[in-house]
Amino acid sequence: MEFFIQKTPTFDLAATLDSGQVFRYKLTGGGATLIAGRHRAGFTACEDGWKVECDDAPFFKKYLDFDTNYDIIQLKTQDKGFVSSAIAFGRGIHILRQDAAETIFSFLVSQNNHIPRIKGIIERICDALGEDMGGYRAFPTIEALAGAGTEFFASVGAGYRAEYLSRTAERLAEEDLDEWRALPTEELRAKLTSLHGVGRKVADCVLLFGFGRTDVFPVDTWIRKAFSEEYGAMPADKLAVRLVERYGDLSGYVQQWLYYYKREQKNSAKL
Missing domain, CATH: 3.30.310 (TATA-Binding Protein)
Incomplete structure (x- = not known):
């Protein structure tokens, strides 16, 4: 096709x-x-x-x-200073509409990790547990992940995240993510943070990328640095709330463009 x-x-x-x-x-x-x-x-x-x-x-x-009409979103999110620069720099980025379960496990792996290593761990999990689709492996089902055990996840390089992955898989095997999808954002965030190893930042990433909730603003080191002059050393959770108040249902788009802009600025400075 x-x-x-x-x-x-x-x-x-x-x-x-x-x-x-x-x-x-x-x-x-x-x-x-x-x-x-x-x-x-x-x-x-x-x-x-x-x-x-x-x-x-x-x-x-x-x-x-x-x-989604990204031209309209970008017109609505115009801001002063560096946010306008970030939108111009990252305006070609779309928010991918991903599977919720795959996003949960991927962002558990992503904690305190870098992209090449994250990709390697996820591929080893898929190679071992995913269905053979002919030339590649599908992302594993929740049931396959739940049956793998902590030792398996440790063996593919997940480190301390192995227990997070194992316990979360066991929990999700007893849940219905379609029912979770119907919940308001705050209730859904509470469900996600009740999973082993999931804090506010990972939960907000899953809300945005796995459930399509654009009324969230995941805050990591890049975002805190970007707003440090305006908001000072505000705790990440409070900063996330303040930024959602500022950008509303468009928060997720602004966050992604700004994250990419600040990260690429840093990478360019290394060259």
Whole structure:
């Protein structure tokens, strides 16, 4: 199955995939390969966009969030100073519409970790527990993860996160994430933070990337540094609340553009 993505100022494939939302991808000369759940897509760069070869075109169009008008969002989120610069720099980034369970486990792995190592741990989990889809492995089911045990997760390099992964999988095997999806954001955050190893920041990442809740503002080191002059050394949880009050239902978009902007500024400074 094939479809075409037209190149526009509001969609940048590489920036979207490489912005810390997702980990089962590989950038390849202007294109990419991407595995999401049980599905895989290959993106080939063309002069005016990307040709996409995949097993399910409607799935990937929804996954890449092409139903959202990013031009309107960017007009509504214009701000003073560095936030405007961040929006201009990261305006091609879309919020990916990911599976909730995959996002929970991926962001448990991501804690105090760097992207190459996160990607390696997740791939080893998928290689061992995921269904063989013919040339790649699906992300494992909750049941497969729940049956793996702490020792397995330690063996793939998860470190102290192994217990988080094991206990969370066992808990989720007894839950219905579709019921969670119907909850208001605050109640859903409480459900997520009741999982072993999930704090406010991971919960907000899962809310944004796994449940599509854009009324959250995940706060990490990059975000705290960005707002330190305006808000001082405010605790992360309080800063998250203040920023949601400021940006409302568009908070998640601003956060992602700002995170990417500050991270890339840091990377450029190293060159």
